[in-house]
């Protein structure tokens with residue numbers, strides 16, 4: 001496995017690659033499994049919750065998402081895990097249904113580190129995709145962080161960046177100097 005370089009929106013050559021629409025994947029090979037493993041490693045090394053192949057310069061429709069475990073502090077101060085982490089490898093993912101209602105929340109991107117903007121997204125989405133074995137899977141009515149990450153990553157596969165979804169670019173915040181940054185995908 002290897003940590004790959006993440007392309008940056010502010011680099012003109014990188015941006016050209018990020019703006020391309022990625023190609024559908026037709027072959028489910030060991031090389032594809034190795035790519036997914038590299039994508040998880042790259043995403044974790046950058047403390048992200050999602051990464052799409054175009055972000056490492058590969059114009060193919062594959063993305064990974066990691067949702068951290070949900071934890072809850074008990075009255076005695078100990079922290080217990082109430083929901084396990086979730087890992088997804090999404091190949092040729094497609095939004096097949098979305099809520100009419102939308103939600104605006106702060107979003108960041110590993111290709112624009114430290115910058116966060118208010119992005120409107122559907123409150124929930126249902127997504128069809130293929131897993132690493134080429135088997136069809138469905139995530140129903142994903143909301144919260146998963147719903148947002150799914151929409152962010154599928155946008156990357158279409159060459160759409162989160163800044164293009166913002167209605168008011170002046171709300172883009174620069175938190176590069178802050179020690180405690182929100183998540184990026």
Ligand code: ZN
Pocket residue numbers: 108109110111152156185
């Ligand atoms: Zn991103």
